Amino acid sequence: xxxxxxxxxxxxxxxxxxxxxxxxxxxxxxxxxxxxxxxxxxxxxxxxxxxxxxxxxxxxxxxxxxxxxxxxxxxxxxxxxxxxxxxxxxxxxxxxxxxxxxxxxxxxxxxxxxxxxxxxxxxxxxxxxxxxxxxxxxxxxxxxxxxxxxxxxxxxxxxxxxxxxxxxxxxxxxxxxxxxxxxxxxxxxxxxxxxxxxxxxxxxxxxxxxxxxxxxxxxxxxxxxxxxxxxxxxxxxxxxxxxxxxxxxxxxxxxxx
Amino acid sequence: xxxxxxxxxxxxxxxxxxxxxxxxxxxxxxxxxxxxxxxxxxxxxxxxxxxxxxxxxxxxxxxxxxxxxxxxxxxxxxxxxxxxxxxxxxxxxxxxxxxxxxxxxxxxxxxxxxxxxxxxxxxxxxxxxxxxxxxxxxxxxxxxxxxxxxxxxxxxxxxxxxxxxxxxxxxxxxxxxxxxxxxxxxxxxxxxxxxxxxxxxxxxxxxxxxxxxxxxxxxxxxxxxxxxxxxxxxxxxxxxxxxxxxxxxxxxxxxxx
Numbered sequence: 001x002x003x004x005x006x007x008x009x010x011x012x013x014x015x016x017x018x019x020x021x022x023x024x025x026x027x028x029x030x031x032x033x034x035x036x037x038x039x040x041x042x043x044x045x046x047x048x049x050x051x052x053x054x055x056x057x058x059x060x061x062x063x064x065x066x067x068x069x070x071x072x073x074x075x076x077x078x079x080x081x082x083x084x085x086x087x088x089x090x091x092x093x094x095x096x097x098x099x100x101x102x103x104x105x106x107x108x109x110x111x112x113x114x115x116x117x118x119x120x121x122x123x124x125x126x127x128x129x130x131x132x133x134x135x136x137x138x139x140x141x142x143x144x145x146x147x148x149x150x151x152x153x154x155x156x157x158x159x160x161x162x163x164x165x166x167x168x169x170x171x172x173x174x175x176x177x178x179x180x181x182x183x184x185x186x187x188x189x190x191x192x193x194x195x196x197x198x199x200x201x202x203x204x205x206x207x208x209x210x211x212x213x214x215x216x217x218x219x220x221x222x223x224x225x226x227x228x229x230x231x232x233x234x235x236x237x238x239x240x241x242x243x244x245x246x247x248x249x250x251x252x253x254x255x256x257x
Numbered sequence: 258x259x260x261x262x263x264x265x266x267x268x269x270x271x272x273x274x275x276x277x278x279x280x281x282x283x284x285x286x287x288x289x290x291x292x293x294x295x296x297x298x299x300x301x302x303x304x305x306x307x308x309x310x311x312x313x314x315x316x317x318x319x320x321x322x323x324x325x326x327x328x329x330x331x332x333x334x335x336x337x338x339x340x341x342x343x344x345x346x347x348x349x350x351x352x353x354x355x356x357x358x359x360x361x362x363x364x365x366x367x368x369x370x371x372x373x374x375x376x377x378x379x380x381x382x383x384x385x386x387x388x389x390x391x392x393x394x395x396x397x398x399x400x401x402x403x404x405x406x407x408x409x410x411x412x413x414x415x416x417x418x419x420x421x422x423x424x425x426x427x428x429x430x431x432x433x434x435x436x437x438x439x440x441x442x443x444x445x446x447x448x449x450x451x452x453x454x455x456x457x458x459x460x461x462x463x464x465x466x467x468x469x470x471x472x473x474x475x476x477x478x479x480x481x482x483x484x485x486x487x488x489x490x491x492x493x494x495x496x497x498x499x500x501x502x503x504x505x506x507x508x509x510x511x512x513x514x
Contacts, residue, residue: 125456136453161453171450175458178446181500182439182461188496189435189489193428196393196418199382200464201432204439207460223504232446233501239445240497243438244490247480 008032012058014076015067016040018215019093022123023067024048026130026156034058037068059083063091069217070094070225077107086111089144093117095176095218096226097165101140113142116165118172119158122218124210131157136168173228180219181233183208265289269315271333272324273297275472276350279380280324281305283387283413291315294325316340320348326474327351327482334364343368346401350374352433352475353483354422358397370399373422375429376415379475381467388414393425430485437476438490440465 008031013020016037021044024033028048035050036058045052058064059080068076073092084090090112094100101116108114120134135158139145149160186192186208197205223229265288270277273294278301281290285305292307293315302309315321316337325333330349341347347369351357358373365371377391392415396402406417443449443465454462480486 120453120455134453134455163453168453171453174446175450175454178443178449179455179458179461181497183457184500185493185496186435188500189431189492192435193432196377196391196420196425196428197432198377198391198436200440200467201436203460203464203467204436207457207464210457210460230505233504235446236442237494237497237501239442240438240494243441243445244494247490248487 009063010034010061012036012061012064013067014055014058014064014080016044016052017067018123019119020067021048022126023065023093024050030155031063034061055079056083060085062087063089066090066092069215070096070100070221071217073100074103074107077103081107081109084109084112087113089113089115089142089148091115091117091148093119095221096172097136097138097168098227099225101138101165105140108141113144114140115142115145115148116140117148118168120175122210122214124213129157132159134159134161136161136163136172138163138165138168140165169226170228172222173226173232176222177226177229177232178236179207180211180214180222181236183211184219187212266320267291267318269293269318269321270324271312271315271321271337273301273309274324275380276376277324278305279383280322280350281307287412288320291318312336313340317342318345320346323347323349326472327353327357327478328474330357331360331364334360338364338366341366341369344370346370346372346399346405348372348374348405350376352478353429354393354395354425355484356482358395358422362397365398370401371397372399372402372405373397374405375425377432379467379471381470386414389416391416391418393418393420393429395420395422395425397422426483427485429479430483430489433479434483434486434489435493436464437468437471437479438493440468441476444469 011027011031011033013024013033013035016035020037024035027033033050034053034057036053036055060083062085066073066076073094090104090108092100092104095118097116097118104114104116116138118136120136126133135152137145137149137160145162149162152158153160268284268288268290270281270290270292273292277294281292284290290307291310291314293310293312317340319342323330323333347361347365349357349361352375354373354375361371361373373395375393377393383390392409394402394406394417402419406419409415410417
């Protein structure tokens, strides 16, 4: 990319997995990236034209994005806290928001602003660009939520949904909880027909294809760390069992006739 | 439509519900239709430029398509049998094939050829035309199966899958059984989120939208009259319960720590 006439602002990115790399690819033209991930192979950094930095260096940037699994967030927050600068803005990108918002509010120093986000897409759905894809933005501390929203809208073309961690997790419990649950079950049932299919079945399998290669951490965050996911699952199973029973009774009734 | 210089062959269509009307719309340019359905409102016939005929008149055509619910097929076969002409070709269009094939083979006079079909689409998916849509074709009696397949391919642009009733029902138990089951459960869970959705959830809901308005008879045929549907449902529930248990155990374990 052409070098900018004025130095780009630094942005710390902690976590260089599939989603961290997507973040880096889209923010590289706008920021000087300082990326930390002790588990990412050197080759991933090289491929992105980046050199890894220490946790302290990434955390000392004015904007810091946490792109590690939700289950590691508490430990990460503890580790970066001493390195954050006053007035810094910290964002996460996890699939659930209630617990991460609590963890960040409790663990990050008071002078640091916090915006919890959930990009409602992955590398798969972002293959053809970010334009029109959705992101949930939840202000947690400070007043920079709307500014973050405006940036995501204008600079990246995202559709921004300004919400709260609770409202987010309630909706995500249905949206992601159900999609991933259905996908898990269908993948376990494979091989499934590929030839004699209907358009509606093809759509379901296309949805399965979009989430089946998500990291196990994503599935676990969605199903286990969303406080409303269990409720949605139970309701799904209850209704499913009820329908099976209704069908079974009729089968029995017609067998008896 | 322009009148044909030579008279079009007659085709009897018994059943003028949503699917019967779709059949009529696509075959009207190629056949003189003789449509019977005592339950269809007069207005549907008028809209299609047709006048209803008696069961005997429809059944006396050289080609007869049965487009009534699978559950009524046995009675219908009994009623039309005396009116069929030797050498006639009878086709059905039901969502399952094992039981209808048995019913037709047992109930239709020996001189009548039988081809069981399952168009893998409905009025919804055929909105933009038939081209490329799939149809399963199962020869049941006589050797006209390949000829029927060739006609559907050439005249209507359908993708023809020549198969057996058993092979059809095995695949359909998964394809349609799972789609309809998932759709039923999701519809029962409504209202579901519409704003904060992922692309994969949108695809699943698009699939739900395609089957949710199917006649109840279609759902019942798929789930009850397909001999393999119960097995598929049980496997779906078993795997789903297993996943719920796995997630529940971890929730419990982390709650105890």
